Amino acid sequence: MPHLYCHDHPETLILETQVLEARPGKVLLVQSPFYPGGGGQPPDRGLLRWRHGEATVTGFDYDGGKLWHILSGSAEPSGTIEAVVDAGFRGTMRQLHTDTHILNALIYQAFDGALVTGVQMYEDGTARMDFDVPGADNDRIRALEAPINEIIARDVAVTFGYVPLEEAQAQHGLIRSRSVAPPPTPDGLIRIVEIVGLDRQACGGTHLTGTGGSPAIRILKVDNKGRHNRRVRIGLVGSAAAA
Numbered sequence: 001m002p003h004l005y006c007h008d009h010p011e012t013l014i015l016e017t018q019v020l021e022a023r024p025g026k027v028l029l030v031q032s033p034f035y036p037g038g039g040g041q042p043p044d045r046g047l048l049r050w051r052h053g054e055a056t057v058t059g060f061d062y063d064g065g066k067l068w069h070i071l072s073g074s075a076e077p078s079g080t081i082e083a084v085v086d087a088g089f090r091g092t093m094r095q096l097h098t099d100t101h102i103l104n105a106l107i108y109q110a111f112d113g114a115l116v117t118g119v120q121m122y123e124d125g126t127a128r129m130d131f132d133v134p135g136a137d138n139d140r141i142r143a144l145e146a147p148i149n150e151i152i153a154r155d156v157a158v159t160f161g162y163v164p165l166e167e168a169q170a171q172h173g174l175i176r177s178r179s180v181a182p183p184p185t186p187d188g189l190i191r192i193v194e195i196v197g198l199d200r201q202a203c204g205g206t207h208l209t210g211t212g213g214s215p216a217i218r219i220l221k222v223d224n225k226g227r228h229n230r231r232v233r234i235g236l237v238g239s240a241a242a243a
C-alpha cells in the first residue's frame with residue numbers, strides 16, 4: 001500500500017491538485033485526499049472538478065502502486081483538479097472505524113487477547129466485527145456497551161505513527177488480524193493507530209482524532225458464527241439502525 005495522503009490529513013476533504021496521467025474514465029492525481037478502501041472500511045465517495053468538467057468518483061484501482069480514480073463517464077481530465085471527498089460518508093466511517101477499535105480493545109482485554117477475524121463498516125451507521133472467542137458468554141460481550149460509551153464520552157485522543165514491520169510482528173497484539181492489518185508501506189513500515197492509554201494496533205483506515213467525535217453506540221446484536229467466532233454488530237446512536 002502506498003503512503004496515503006488521507007492517513008496524515010484525515011481532515012482535508014477538498015484538495016486542489018494536478019493530473020499526473022489520464023485515460024478515458026480514469027485519472028491519476030499528484031495528491032489524492034480519498035481513502036480507497038480496505039480493512040473493512042469502504043472506499044470514499046466524492047467528485048473531481050476541473051476547468052471544463054466534473055465527474056463522480058465511482059471507485060479506485062491500484063496499478064503498479066499507483067492509485068487510479070475511476071470516474072463516471074469517459075472524461076479525460078487535465079490540468080488543475082479540485083478533489084472533493086463526500087464529507088458525510090467519510091465522517092460516518094471515521095466514527096465507526098474508531099468505535100470498532102474501542103470494541104476491539106475491550107474484547108481483547110476481556111477475552112484474553114482474542115483476535116479479530118473480520119470487520120465491515122456500512123453506510124447506514126452500523127458495523128460488524130467478528131472475533132475468535134471460543135466459548136464466550138454473549139452477555140459479557142453485550143455488557144461492553146457501557147464501557148465503550150464511557151471511552152467515547154471521555155474523548156480520548158487517537159494518534160498514529162509508523163514502526164518497522166519486524167517490530168510490529170514482534171510485539172504481541174499489535175497486529176490483530178491478517179484481514180484487518182494494512183500491508184507495509186514501500187519502505188517497510190506499518191502504520192500504528194493508538195487510542196491513548198487503551199489500545200495500539202496496526203491499521204490503515206481513517207479515524208477520529210479523539211473518541212468524543214463519535215456519538216454513543218449500541219451493541220445491536222451478538223451472533224454465534226460457528227463454535228469459535230462471535231459476530232458483534234454495533235450502530236451509531238442517531239443512525240436509523242440504532243435510533
Ligand SMILES: [Zn+2]
Nearest residue numbers: 097193203205
Ligand atoms: Zn483502524
